[in-house]
Amino acid sequence: MSFSLMIHGGAGSASGKVERAAARLKDSMTRVLEEGRRVLEHGGSALEAVQRCVVLLEDDPLFNAGRGAIPNRDGNFELDAAIMDGAELKAGAVAAVRNIRNPITLARLVMEKTPHVLLAAEGAAAFAKEHHIAIESDEYFREGRRVAEDAGEDDYDRAKAHGTVGAVAFDKNGNLAAATSTGGWTAKMPGRIGDTPILGAGTYADNRSCALSCTGRGEDFMRTRLAAHAASAAELLGLNANDAAKRAIHYLKGRVNGSGGFILIDREGNCAAAQTTELMRHGWIQHGGPAHASLEAAIKI
Numbered sequence: 001m002s003f004s005l006m007i008h009g010g011a012g013s014a015s016g017k018v019e020r021a022a023a024r025l026k027d028s029m030t031r032v033l034e035e036g037r038r039v040l041e042h043g044g045s046a047l048e049a050v051q052r053c054v055v056l057l058e059d060d061p062l063f064n065a066g067r068g069a070i071p072n073r074d075g076n077f078e079l080d081a082a083i084m085d086g087a088e089l090k091a092g093a094v095a096a097v098r099n100i101r102n103p104i105t106l107a108r109l110v111m112e113k114t115p116h117v118l119l120a121a122e123g124a125a126a127f128a129k130e131h132h133i134a135i136e137s138d139e140y141f142r143e144g145r146r147v148a149e150d151a152g153e154d155d156y157d158r159a160k161a162h163g164t165v166g167a168v169a170f171d172k173n174g175n176l177a178a179a180t181s182t183g184g185w186t187a188k189m190p191g192r193i194g195d196t197p198i199l200g201a202g203t204y205a206d207n208r209s210c211a212l213s214c215t216g217r218g219e220d221f222m223r224t225r226l227a228a229h230a231a232s233a234a235e236l237l238g239l240n241a242n243d244a245a246k247r248a249i250h251y252l253k254g255r256v257n258g259s260g261g262f263i264l265i266d267r268e269g270n271c272a273a274a275q276t277t278e279l280m281r282h283g284w285i286q287h288g289g290p291a292h293a294s295l296e297a298a299i300k301i
């Protein structure tokens with residue numbers, strides 16, 4: 001069986017700034033895809049591949065996650081992340097964590113080492129310490145923002161800046177996995193948690209249907225439990241990636257005038273991406289083929 005992999009670097013609005021950063025964004029996404037390909041080609045699991053890709057995206061200040069995270073209203077960096085294994089519906093997530101270099105690594109540890117799915121607040125920080133997770137100063141994140149601004153890939157509209165990173169994969173054994181990580185929205189209230197760490201809202205994977213990673217106004221994805229909506233439609237109606245993506249993006253738009261997009265791989269390794277926004281930074285390798293990166297999804301409404 002051949003593998004498939006998709007990644008995203010967030011939905012958003014088009015602007016001169018993003019256009020200027022387009023080449024760099026696509027280069028970066030292509031590099032991440034090739035790294036993910038190495039994992040999957042050598043028989044690595046979908047879970048390993050999505051974690052690896054999201055770690056790389058978190059370390060790249062061009063994207064709103066990890067090092068490039070956007071601050072909240074008080075200037076602090078509160079990060080959300082989730083990872084899910086579609087084979088056994090195992091999952092781990094963290095919400096509003098601070099100073100964690102790679103929140104997705106912490107989410108994976110929640111999945112592997114605790115009986116829980118979602119950790120937040122002091123407990124998440126203590127758990128990270130216990131497992132010697134890499135911690136960074138606030139300055140590391142502030143510096144990441146400066147690099148993003150210099151590259152031009154920054155707040156096209158400061159008041160509305162957002163973004164997220166994510167990956168979904170289908171491995172040679174037919175297993176699906178999803179991972180998502182974000183800094184959320186600029187000037188979000190302290191303590192605000194978005195859709196990213198909420199399974200069935202911003203992140204979901206089930207071998208019986210599909211794997212999704214979403215980006216956009218998290219509240220819209222939570223109110224529509226968008227990822228679960230797509231997965232249920234794929235499973236119960238037997239939809240392929242393209243049809244499930246179309247159905248879900250129309251639901252998001254029609255039901256709450258939702259803003260955002262997602263990447264999706266179905267149980268046969270077919271890839272689809274959809275958006276209601278002007279941009280959807282994403283890339284894909286379908287059935288082991290060439291890597292593609294694009295700022296617009298094929299399904300755009």
Ligand code: ASP
Binds near residue numbers: 194216217219
């Ligand atoms: N979905 C993220 C959140 O609401 C932000 C984004 O993807 O733009 O936290």
